[in-house]
Amino acid sequence: MKNTYFTPGPAELYPSFARHLQTAMDEQIGSISHRSQRFRDIYKFTDEQLRTLLTIPATHGIFFTGSASEVWERVVFNCVEHESFHLVNGSFSQKFHDYAQSLHKYAHVFEKPFGEGFDATDIEVPEYAELVCLTHNETSSGVQMRPADMHKLxxxxxxxxxxVDMVSSAPYPNLDFSLIDSAFFSVQKAFGMPAGLGVWIANQACLAKAERLQKYESITTGAHHTLPTLWKHYQTFETPATPNVLYIYLLGKIAEDLNRIGIDTVRKQTEEKARMLYKFLDDSSRYKPFVEAERHRSQTVVVATTKNPADTIASAKQAGMIIGSGYGSFKDSQVRIANFPAVSIDQVQLLINELKK
Incomplete structure (x- = not known):
């Protein structure tokens, strides 16, 4: 029996993934040179599809990395001389903060407990912080920060x-890139691909900061994938080092599929499935939404508290539905259910029916 994966990453593969992979194999995409015109055409196509999907303006470049975790390091190296500021309410926003500290930056932090979210009115950014680090969707706790609050800040x-870290939510968040300088995600979650590719979006203000920092002998912007180097090669749709050509191709094809559906429809479907899941949790005597404030509840990773999560996971698995355990110390008290575009409304309803049993 084929399983349906409701795990928060790696997750269910997008329905068209296998078809696109077969085409890539037939065309030997995995063997082409990253200095060839064929690759430049692939990069350009993927760039165009992501720009359409996420409404990314020409002021921003789109770059490829090995993972989203790499971007935590890249963006701190290239955009922070002395101080950064981090909103932390879960394990992944905490890791972003930890990366900045490990790079010897003064990393300010405003922290809230697991399950609680941020509003713009809560936040005062320290005077000398150069980079404000936000997490749109905290994968560990199921909390989202509303883009409107990011824009207000x-x-x-x-x-x-x-x-903005939008690793477990892109392409859902409707970010205004005239206000957001940089954002990043990886492909193994809402884009329905296996892990192995990160996407970093950054504007010319970030580039200017990196170019200025490079002039200081006492500061390093890194030795690999510096933003000025990425941007230089991006002008001709190339990369400094050999990238994951196969996945760049596949990402472009899946982004094209999502564009055919339309991002407004993708967002509406995501919200409809989230409503179904939260209504079930609100009505249930066995499950409870972990995030109490509705305005902070994730639309893409639904976290539920329950007495016997291992039994829930095992029962769902017998029915061919794989759901995630709670993260870290919450493993014995929670389950996490991914609500990504690869999973349909009918599949979510089947999961709800199984959980009701």
């Missing part, structure tokens, strides 16, 4: 650079 602090 940027308007309040227009001279600071703003970066």
């Amino acid at each position: 940027k308007r309040k602090y227009p001279k600071k650079l703003f970066v």
Whole structure:
């Protein structure tokens, strides 16, 4: 029996993934040179599809890395001289903060407990923080920060650079890239691909900061994939080093499929499935939404508290439905259910029916 994966990453593969993979194999995409015109055409196509899908303006470049975790390091190296500021309410926003500290930056932090979210009115950005690090969707706790609050913060602090981790939510969040300087994601979650590719979006303000930092002998912007080097090669749709050509191709094809559906429809479907899941949790005597404030509940990773998560996971698995365990210390009290575009409304309903048993 074929399983349906409701895990928060790696997740269910997008329905067209196998077809696109077969085409790539037939065309030997995995063997072409990253200095060839064929690769430049692939990069350009994927760039165009992502720009359409996420409404990315020409002021921003789109770059490829080995993972989204790599971007935590890249963006701190290239955009922070001394101080960064981090909103932390889960394990992954905490890791972003940890990366900045490990790179010897003064990493300010405003922290809330697991399950609680941030509103713009809560936040005062430290005066000398150069980079404001936001996590749209905290994968570990199922909390989302509303883009409207991110935009309000940027308007309040227009001279600071703003970066958004949207690893477990892109392409769902409707970010205004005239206000958001940088964002990043990986492909093994909402884009329905296996792990192995990160996508970093950054504007010319980030580039200018990196170019300035490179002039200081006492500061390093890194030795690999510096933003100026990425941007230089991006002008001709190339990369500094050999990239994951196969996955760049596949990402472009899946982004094209999502564009055919339309991002408004993708977002509406995501919200409809999330409503179904949260209504079930609200009505259930065995499950409870972990995030109490509805405005902070994730639309893409639904976290539920239950007494016997191992039994729930095992029962769902017998029915061919794989759901995620709670993260870290919450493993014995929670389950996590991914709500990505690869999973249909009918499949979500089947999961709900199984959980009701």
